[in-house]
Each structure stands twice: as C-alpha cells, then as structure tokens.
Amino acid sequence: MKAIMLMFDSLNKHMLSAYGSDAAITPNFQRLKEKTVRFNNFYVGSMPCMPARREIHTGRYNFLHRSWSPLEPFDDSMPEILKKHGIHTHLVTDHKHYWRDGGATYHSRYSTYEFIRGQEGDAWKGVVDEPLCQYESGEPEEIKQRRIASRTQHQINVQFMKHEDEHPLARTISSGLEFIRTNHAADKWFLQLECFDPHEPFFVPEKYLKMYGIDESSLFDGWPPYYFVTESGERKAIIQKYYKALLTMVDEYVGRVLDYMDRYELWKDTMLIVNTDHGFLLGEHEWWGKNIMPLYNEVANIPFFIWHPDCADAGGSRQALAQTIDIPATLLDFFGAEIPVDMQGVSLKPAILDDTPVRDYALFGYHGCHVNITDGRYVYMRSPVEQGIANLYEYTLMPTRINRRFTPQELQRMTLHPGFSFTKGCPLMKIPAESVMLQRSDRFGHRLYDLKSDPKQEWQCQDQEVARRLFLAMERYMKESDAPEELESRYGFTQPALPLLGLDPMLIPAFRDYSPQIRYGILCIQQHLENSGQSDLLLKLEKVARPEWTKEDLWQFVLEEITIAQHQSLFYKMALEMRLN
Numbered sequence: 001m002k003a004i005m006l007m008f009d010s011l012n013k014h015m016l017s018a019y020g021s022d023a024a025i026t027p028n029f030q031r032l033k034e035k036t037v038r039f040n041n042f043y044v045g046s047m048p049c050m051p052a053r054r055e056i057h058t059g060r061y062n063f064l065h066r067s068w069s070p071l072e073p074f075d076d077s078m079p080e081i082l083k084k085h086g087i088h089t090h091l092v093t094d095h096k097h098y099w100r101d102g103g104a105t106y107h108s109r110y111s112t113y114e115f116i117r118g119q120e121g122d123a124w125k126g127v128v129d130e131p132l133c134q135y136e137s138g139e140p141e142e143i144k145q146r147r148i149a150s151r152t153q154h155q156i157n158v159q160f161m162k163h164e165d166e167h168p169l170a171r172t173i174s175s176g177l178e179f180i181r182t183n184h185a186a187d188k189w190f191l192q193l194e195c196f197d198p199h200e201p202f203f204v205p206e207k208y209l210k211m212y213g214i215d216e217s218s219l220f221d222g223w224p225p226y227y228f229v230t231e232s233g234e235r236k237a238i239i240q241k242y243y244k245a246l247l248t249m250v251d252e253y254v255g256r257v258l259d260y261m262d263r264y265e266l267w268k269d270t271m272l273i274v275n276t277d278h279g280f281l282l283g284e285h286e287w288w289g290k291n292i293m294p295l296y297n298e299v300a301n302i303p304f305f306i307w308h309p310d311c312a313d314a315g316g317s318r319q320a321l322a323q324t325i326d327i328p329a330t331l332l333d334f335f336g337a338e339i340p341v342d343m344q345g346v347s348l349k350p351a352i353l354d355d356t357p358v359r360d361y362a363l364f365g366y367h368g369c370h371v372n373i374t375d376g377r378y379v380y381m382r383s384p385v386e387q388g389i390a391n392l393y394e395y396t397l398m399p400t401r402i403n404r405r406f407t408p409q410e411l412q413r414m415t416l417h418p419g420f421s422f423t424k425g426c427p428l429m430k431i432p433a434e435s436v437m438l439q440r441s442d443r444f445g446h447r448l449y450d451l452k453s454d455p456k457q458e459w460q461c462q463d464q465e466v467a468r469r470l471f472l473a474m475e476r477y478m479k480e481s482d483a484p485e486e487l488e489s490r491y492g493f494t495q496p497a498l499p500l501l502g503l504d505p506m507l508i509p510a511f512r513d514y515s516p517q518i519r520y521g522i523l524c525i526q527q528h529l530e531n532s533g534q535s536d537l538l539l540k541l542e543k544v545a546r547p548e549w550t551k552e553d554l555w556q557f558v559l560e561e562i563t564i565a566q567h568q569s570l571f572y573k574m575a576l577e578m579r580l581n
Helices: 027-035 049-058 078-084 141-160 168-183 206-210 233-263 326-334 349-354 464-480 486-490 516-531 535-544 551-561 564-578
Strands: 002-008 037-039 088-093 112-115 189-194 270-276 304-307 362-365 371-374 378-382 393-396 415-417 428-432 447-450
Touching: 002 233, 002 326, 027 233, 027 304, 049 078, 049 326, 078 088, 078 189, 078 326, 088 168, 168 189, 168 233, 206 233, 233 270, 270 326, 326 349, 362 464, 371 464, 378 464, 447 464, 516 535, 516 551, 516 564, 535 551, 551 564
Parallel strands: 002 189, 002 270, 088 112, 088 189
Antiparallel strands: 037 304, 270 304, 362 371, 371 378, 378 447, 393 428, 415 428
C-alpha cells in the first residue's frame, strides 16, 4: 500500500476545467478528473496556511483555540502515526512556513524530508546590498515591515531562478518524482509532495504568461493586495492573467505526476490525493486574496480529487460533504492504522465508494473572526457580537507566531488554563490574542447564503428557520470541539434573542452606488460615531455624503467635524479599511 498527496497552496477551484471552468488552460486537471473521484462539496476547516496543515496532521479543528501555530506536544500527527506503523513518510515541499517559527515542528514528524528553497520571501540567498522595495499600506508597522522584508527577499531570490527548471515548483515536483522513481517498487510509503504555487507572488516563466497575452513580465510584480478591488478593469484583468498563467504552469507539473502514475502502474495499489489548503479571491465579491473578508466559497469550497485503489470509479464525482480534517483519517484508514480518539475527521472511504454521506455539517473559519458552517447547500457565517478582542485568547504550549516567538510582553499577560479534552492532561498557556485580522472582525455581520439558488453568493438569504438550524448546529459542533467558554458570549450563544442575520454594507441601499473604497470608509466613520455616541455627527454624515465622494472628501469630513483627539485612531482605522498609507 502506497499513497501520494499532491498538495498546492491557494488553488482556486473555480478556475479549473475539472470543475467546469474555461477561465484557465488546465488540461492535466481535466485528465486528473478522468482518473480520480472529484468531490464537489469539499471545504476548508481552519484558516489559513499552517492552521490548515495542522488539521492535515491532527484531523481536528484548531481555529477555535489557536491561530497560526506549530504542532503542539499533545497533537496527534498522521505522518508520525504512519511512521510508527512501519510506513515510510516523506515530505517534499517548497512551502517556507514549515521552517519559520510558526511551523517548525511539522517536518520532523516525517521519516525523511526535503526543503526546496526560494519561494516568496524565503530567507535563501544572502545579498548585502538589497534592492529597494516600494510598499506602502495602512497596516500596523510589524506587518508592513514583514511584507517589505518578504518582497525584498523575493526580488533577490528570483535573480537565481532565470530558467524554468530553476523555479521552485519545477524543483519540488522533480524531487518528488525522484522519490517515486527510487521507491515505486517498494511497499508501505506515503509521499506528501507539496507545492507553494499558485500562491502569490505570481512568479511565472514567460512562456506561460504569453499564453494569456502577456508579453512583458514586468507588467505586474506578482503581489495582489489582500483587500478590495480598487484597480481599473484593465489592471484587474492583468493581475488575473498572472494567476491563470501560474495555474497553467501548475497544471503542467500535475501532468508530470500523472505520467509517473501511468508509467509505474501506481493506480493498482497507490492512493492519490490532489488538494489545496484554501482558495483565493481574484476580484470576486470585489476582493483580492483572503484573511480579511468573509470566507466566500472561492476561498472555502476547495478542489479535492482522490483515487482509492479499492474504490474503482475513475471519472466519478461526489456530492458528499467533506473537509480538510477528514484527510488524515482517510489516510490512516487506507494503511490500516487506528484513528486516534481525538481526531474529529472521518474516513472518506464510504463517500468514495458510493457517495454515502460522512458528515452533516462542516465548520470552518479564522481564529476569532467569523465562525462558518455549511450543510452543503447553505453557508451560515456567524460574526462576533462582541467588539474588540479583550476576551479572546490563544491556548498553547508552543508560543510562536508566523515568523517570531511571542514577546515577553505578551507572555507576561499569560495565565494557566487546565487544558481541554484533547490536550491529554496538559495544562496550557492562556495568552490574550493579538492580530490585525481580529480588529473589528464583527464589521461584516451575520450572513446566510443559499448555494442552490445563489451559487456565487451574491445575495444574502433571509430564511430565519435555516439560520436558526445552522446556528444551533454550530453551537453543538463548537461544544463537541470543547471550544473555550468565552466563545459562547463572543458569538452570542448565551443571548438567544440576538438577531441571526445582518446586512453587508454593500446591500444597504444608501451605499449601493458608492465605490468599494468610499463605501468602506463611510462605514468605518459611521461605526466610530455610533460607538462613541456621536449621533448628531452620524446624522450629518448621512445627509452630506454623496456617491461621487473621494477619499479626500472623507478625510475632510473627519478634519472638520470630529475632534482632533480622535483623529489618530480614526485615520488609522480608515487607512486599514481603505488600504491607504
């Protein structure tokens, strides 16, 4: 028995021919569809990158207790369990986050591993005279400086990747194929072949760009903003073409893995999984990227292909609801290893066989932001009902963030928590949460979407009965996950009379004619005035605001009408909301 998991980062299902799209050139994903079983209702769990990978190891939600983190000492690790059962587990990846502070305990769970250098801002090549990076935003200084460092290092790294075979994607797939060549005749192995692409920066060889009419590679630096679309239609199309070109390159290398499956007749005894951690918004819903906006299906409903040698239905599709936490249970079941009691995920084998449902609901989200739930038809997004993060915590024995350790100042506010049902008797650090994503994470409100009548999630459904059913299911799932008790009040489970649904500011009639940038700026000012009890100024803003307003008009209103003592905090909020310097 052998298994290969070919994993990508930020793979948008809605761009793949295998899911009915003609937006990009992806013939090998079409070939993959014909060789495997395709899941149509496969969802993320914990977001974004490392939270998703923690789920691939542990098979349980982690976003209710923790944000970005390493594997914890009490975590069950699927590759490590396989290793202990005599299965050789091998990781090949160019995903740099495994080697940063916030992911440093993952790779050593495998029997062997290879790290391909150079993706994104990987601290790879040392050049003392660094190139100048022009980057401005309204983000907190720590995040801004991290982005500058990443972009600067990327400019250095690409100087050493002039040819396609030097590209990290090419080198990663090449190393994975080497493992297959070496071990195809052996038994009892699991290969996790994991590629960072098509994650940004969209670094693409010219031959793929030319397929989309891009003859000059310097038209775009590869870094889409993680915010709403303010670009012209022409500029938006260029950014999308860079992603599509990189996706076509990904498709080329999917084909090379399929060639090896054919060459060595691995379909007979080898499970193949092709998946991603999450999708990526490319202008849909007026947004780029992920993290800040609601978890629309372009990010949350992800592609998933699987071939199980015992379940011959090549080219079949499945409607059964499934998600990332089900991957480790499926692999353990395939190799005959016992599934740990703390795993919440289940084996997908019944669904692969004949589309037997394996779960009623899927829970997903970011730590402290919307908690989302779906039954496959409806998606309900529950916003925090408490503003701020004064009562939100990280529970951990591994106090590191994405690229640094927790600071002494953060740890000085730590208290000891007795632990949860899955921490195997270990008490935990309880540390006040700090994240820019959590600031005003209530601003998008509660939402309900009916994917049958509105698959693109363009209009909010107002069915109170459906919202109530999903709200109660969410509460039950969170209790079964032993979620921290403070989340009950944060999401309003202790206040059943609170509204179940709200309105997106783009659906408020008064905002409908405003550009996204001005709409969110006005919303920011309105919420500030509401929260500070300045109802007279709130009425004045509603009277004087016009759809033709520019950001200078918003700035002028604040300068003239709001006391100077409030300017600094309000301008910061507006800059963050409007992605301004």
